[in-house]
Amino acid sequence: MVLAHMWRHRFKGDVFRWTLTRKAILDLLSSTLKHMSAQEIYDTLLKSYPGIGLSTIYRNLDLLSRMGLVNRLNIGEGKSRYEYRSSEEKAHHHLICTNCGKIIDYSDFLDEELDLVGKIEKKLARKYNFIVKDHNIDFCGLCKDCR
Amino acid sequence: MVLAHMWRHRFKGDVFRWTLTRKAILDLLSSTLKHMSAQEIYDTLLKSYPGIGLSTIYRNLDLLSRMGLVNRLNIGEGKSRYEYRSSEEKAHHHLICTNCGKIIDYSDFLDEELDLVGKIEKKLARKYNFIVKDHNIDFCGLCKDCR
DNA sequence: GTTATTAATGAAAATGATTGTCATTATGAT
DNA sequence: ATCATAATGACAATCATTTTCATTAATAAC
Structure with a gap:
């Protein structure tokens, strides 16, 4: 099953649904060392997920960061950057x-x-x-x- | 003389000029405990300096922060806040x-x-x-x- | 599996902070 | 007082982010 994933269990119940976009963002952020902006994440994912929307990226980064799965960084560029927040990793x-x-x-x-x-x-x-x-x-x- | 001030000497030469707006911003920031946004600084100064422009505030906050006279803070609100940076103060x-x-x-x-x-x-x-x-x-x- | 509920989505418009342009003004060296 | 040019205000432009709304898709109940 395409959507099976280690994060799956965090999206139980009918409150938050486990979607392709959420998986895509987590997959991308957990596999890079970069600290990516919403636009960069969008540009990257657009290649494998044509039709994906930038506002969806924003909405999901907000959700994932509220869930504690990603960190939002602010280094004074006038925009946010995001990094994966693993529970094990130091x-x-x-x-x-x-x-x-x-x-x-x-x-x-x-x-x-x-x-x-x-x-x-x-x-x-x-x-x-x-x-x-x-x-x-x-x-x-x-x-x-x-x- | 109205413009005489402790910051005056930092604006020597014909590179940076000592202006009313710069004095106003430094006076305001050095006398408050608040961490003010550009808009808040503008709103406050407008009362005593009618006709002052918001872009001038932005330009000067940028200059003052590059000069090390103020700190730009970012607490993830999507805008910057500014605080006075005294040399003596801890x-x-x-x-x-x-x-x-x-x-x-x-x-x-x-x-x-x-x-x-x-x-x-x-x-x-x-x-x-x-x-x-x-x-x-x-x-x-x-x-x-x-x- | 089918269906019903409603969360999630994409597109586009709206917002909010900040920056750029340009003609005018004002500072500071002479 | 004069001059060169830095600084200004008004406003347009830009950029990141949020909102709106009609449509789609994920999940629970059947």
Whole structure:
């Protein structure tokens, strides 16, 4: 069956349906290292799924990100980029080149980082009565090609 | 003289001129705790500076941010927000409520954070041959009113 | 399998933030 | 005061994203 997939079970019941477009987006994002914009995802999928619509891509990226299956990134380009969020894969942070826009994922030093992050989260929660759900850490600068 | 100001010396030479709009934006941003959008800045300044143009606000926010006098923030609303960047004032990070969009600046734990950040920057620079210019750390979640 | 319900879709229009154009104005060096 | 040109305001243009609406397709119930 074409639609059988590891994400299938997240779309049970009559609330969200498991569609070809959703599978296509997840397949694409989970198999690339790129951080793609909605337009790039659309351009890519159009080749294998002629007739697909850009608004459908937007609607699904929104849904998938609300479901926690993809992350929406914002590196100040005036548009969002998306990356697959695997449950097993270790978290990572970003290194962003302000010249060419390249995004490097890194997970070195993560233990130390996450240690501190955890500590900070606890303290912030107490001091500001804030429930921390997520965090972003990124470094901006010039990559090896642009320095 | 109306235009005399602490930022004046940054606009020396015939490259950048010191204008009323630039003073107005810096005055506004340096005296508020809010993280204002271009439109909000425009709406506010229009009261005291009738005839001011929205594109002028955009052009100047861009210039001031390139000069390092203001920070451009992106919390995924589809628009930028701006904050004054004082040289003396200690750096701070952000706590963002994903429900109401409130942004809380915090500078607790900064020593520990900046310590680690410095360490990571050095290692990343070596490993990825990347020149780190800046970093962002923010926590997302629910503020005390939205939890 | 057939059918009924309604979520999902594609196309196109609408929106909202930001950028570009251009004629006019105003700053700062002389 | 004069001059070169940076900065401005008005408005058009662009780009990402959202909305609308008639049609299609996924799933549950039969």
